[in-house]
Amino acid sequence: MHLCPTTRIPRGLPQTIGLARAVFAIAAISTSARAVIALTAPSTWARAVFAIAALFTLLQVDPVLAQAGTETGWINTDRTQALVLGIILTGAILLYVVLASAGRPLFIRKIAGLETVEEAVGRATEMGKPILYVPGLNDMDEVQTIASMNLLGHLATIIAGYDSRLHVPVRKSLVMSVARETVQQSYLSAGRPDAYQEDDIHYVSDAQFAYAAAVDGIIVREKPAACFYLGGFYAESLILAETGNSIGAIQIAGTARPPQLPFFVAACDYTLIGEELFAASAYLSKEPRMLGSLKGQDAGKGIAIVFILAGSALATLETVTGSESVRAFSEIVLWLFR
């Protein structure tokens, strides 16, 4: 065998590895193509399972392909777990989107806070008072704010139908621009473009407590009948919610920041906890593909539960039996969540 004098690697080995990588690359491309075909074809469980399995293989769960990826240095191996879990969850969500598109009926549990939206708007109309919508403190680069804007679109459509006034004070200029565009389009689609008031969606201040003070002032002076706090909130969450509570407004809040959830639960009538904020737009739209993605989220939770139970069982078994094979399985589950 001829060895390279500097690296001591057999001559021709890099070329062989390169050829192997090319073969794996072609296999990966063909697998991905099959996966896409399987996902877009009329839905059956077998095809869906195949699609997820194929995607799983493509994204380096296959140890050989994973090794090839590591050697070429293209894939950040520190993030392989995130990639694998992302693929599993994405596959589950896409699967349900396809199933819902094909007309399969899906059961979605009722979310009390969202069932009350129309009632809150109706109450405001009867009382002749405005509706306050606070989209949180974050800018448009935060997914909570995007979810909040989606929800604002639905709410604005309902409000346009009831002929109520919507007041949206914002902390970020970019959020103001997006909110104005969203609300205007909602009023337009509701057939009430004349009712849209641009100045009701306005910038207040970038400073956290200046914004909180301004919104508190609006609540106290205008006494809105309904207050919506939906988006990313920080220490000002309780200041806003308690002020709204003091004027007797019906309050619906939602955030994906767990430290602020207890404050909203204590001070508001309804709270969308974490994932419910992201589900709200799909829930209100009743559009099959959107509802399918919600069902996919639930499937993701099912997968998480399976992994948690499997991990707990394997860890217990490993402690009790000391078996090496159980330990190996346990390591795989641990690796996924490391």
Add this chain to the structure above:
Amino acid sequence: MRRRIPLIITFVIGLVLITGYFVTRAPFNTLYESFSDYFAIITVFAFILGGGSLLKIHLKRVSSRATDWHYSVVTLVAFLVTLVIGLFKVGNPAGMGGEILAAGSWLRFMFDGVYNPLSATMFSLLAFFVASASYRAFRARTKEATILLSAALIILLGRTPVGAWMTAWMPESLAFLELPNLANWIMAWPNTAGQRAIMIGIALGVIATSLRIILGIERNYLGRGE
């Protein structure tokens, strides 16, 4: 077309940024930083819109003598004075080349003497709001509220010297029932389990929302008109 082009841009950028998270080679690995820079630049220009909206609304309120118009005068004066002092670095010892919040500058004075105390005042309101919200939440009217009240009392006492003093007499075999230990147990187990469950739900919600936006299923942020 007005909706299709933004959808295509969202799809391509979303896909490229996801790829950038997992790929180590240029240009993918630097894309996130580049897009963050673009976002910061757009935000700076958007601030002109925000400032313009603030001026327009409050000038209108003052000129039409709307209800509580005098608050708008305060807002306008505070905004314009701060803007001029900040832009021209009034009183800055190093002139226009100095740091924006240099010691001795007028802006620093306003920051320390006006902005910080006002922010602290708003923040301190939390103490009173926590008390009133807790009073409502902890009224033992239902089974759940009673559990909440019990857990809150244990944590409250367990985190203070009084709690340790109250249960210090317990024998070694019952040390786990001492209030500080009970408080630690509640925080480490039931509380962590609940928080993690919420976090898992949030992570799934973020993935689902991102997918809906990238694939163009969710279009509400573009307006609902077809």
